Amino acid sequence: MFQPLRLNALLTAVVAALVVLGLPLLGVGSYVLHVMILIMIFAIFAVAYNLVTGYLGLKTFGHHAFFGLGAYGSALISIHLGIGAWASLWIGAALAAAFGLFIGLPILRIKSMAHVAVVTLAFAEIVRLSCSNLKGLTRGELGLWGIPAFQALHLPLVGEVVFSPANKIGYYYLAALLLGMTLLATAVILRSKIGLAILAIRDGEDAAESLGVNLTRIKLGVFAVSAFMVGVAGAFYAHYVGILTPSAAIGADLMILVIAMVLVGGLGTFAGPLVGAVLLTSSAESLRFLDQYRLLVYGGLIVLIVLFAPRGLASLRLPGRRVPERPA
């Protein structure tokens, strides 16, 4: 993470960005755009999860709570307060970040990974149960619908950009923009002094503290930032699909999918979550006919990856690649 960007990495990033930005211009179908949008939503989630779990080394299993909080927060605010989706997205994400700080506090005191796992899981379960029990507000498992889409934009040079199920290009570029911002924020954090502190905490908490790293501030801050990013992904998802149910937006399946993505791509690597999101989402879509086996495959995949490629596919040694960093 601390070497200057090498030419290879820079070229890969530029090519990937060009492909992503250029794809809609090739006149691909609405379905391809939909899959790409899903990939980008999951990529934001996976990148944010990786920041906490892979880099900071805080192994949480409850990040789907923040996805649900961002989604329900933004949807309810835009429905009831009449605030447009452009603003409610950030309010929803801020709500997720606030809850991230809240649940970050008890986690701070715990050194045992098992306790952290249990507490974060229980927290997410509380959020899910609350959303399905508060039927007056969220309509529970019946589903919250009528979530407003993003208002059309008038951009110079481009003209009017509409956001509708029929025309996904607007959503596509918005998702790409949000993913780009997430990646940029992550890179800036990791390449700053704070990034050094984050890795120091992962590799040796006591040693880091003895060198003057403020554990409380860094851990809480990173947890909140990560929750914010996941909240953004959730809020965008809410306004994109237009309907939310607790089991779809806060279900444990979501977390398992993201954990699988991060593990497949490589925990604690920058490109890992992206690779994982692309591979798992696109393979899930192309294997639609195997729908009932999908979760079986994900479960098995997690086991196999952990057993045989614990550093993930992104860190397999390829010719001309530097040996990957040690994962936590």
Place this chain on the structure above:
Amino acid sequence: MTAMPIALYIEQIVNGLVAGSMYALVGGGIALIYGTMRVLNMAHGEFYMMGGYAAFYLVGRSVPPVLAIPLVAGLLFLVGAAVQRLTVHYLLRQDGWLFACIAATLGLSIAFQNLALIVFGEDYKTVPYYVEGILRLGDIRLPLQRVLMLLVAVGTLLAMGFLLKKTRFGWALRATSQDSDAASVCGIPVSRVHMITFGLSAALGGVAGAMLAPIYSVSPWMGLPVLFKGFVVVVLGGLGSFPGAIVGGLLLGIVEALGVQITSAEWRDVFGFALMIVVVWARPWGLFGKAP
């Protein structure tokens, strides 16, 4: 609520004890594995689910329950031992094995759930009561099925206690959980102890699943809520402590039974989880344990 006769309260407490004895079986299994291997077994709920299905098919083939329950335990012992030998055994040698084990057992849990969905179908299966009839003690009425559950739980836990305290295997297990390197130096086959421990834990979960199958129906998803309950129980009792899990289980059962009288049933789990988070925050070593 205030006008409720005292007998109804006692009935609720007894029902809570029965539920709690089942939580103790589940939590005891989680605690056994965590105490010996420091592995948080996320697939424990699926052992419970398999126990439910095993009971459904055995009782459905008119195997008498007296025979079916030990058979379920034996079957689940083999499943648990196989799971340990094929996955956790290798993971324990890895760098970062703590996370690897949690992630792998989580993957196993999802895989088992969906395997059950494909093999057994998504319909909820019902199992007949193992014993019919109602026990009457004054004003207190208790179905014999629940009495049986309590007896089986007490019997199983007593047998486990005997195994842990009085047998050579129990000594080996407790030595391994205290310090596996030292145990290994003393000639204890640590790997085999781990495998048997996993099997015992799965058997405990399976017995709980088999005993609860007539009360709740059997489905591929029945494991997850019970896993969460098990987590609450082991955290209350101090993670990794087998006696703690028993006390925690009984406590949770009674608190829930009384809590449902006060609030509605759908918020019950929320209070359980909140209680757990508060306990982790205030006393991470459990309600009854000593601070390290």
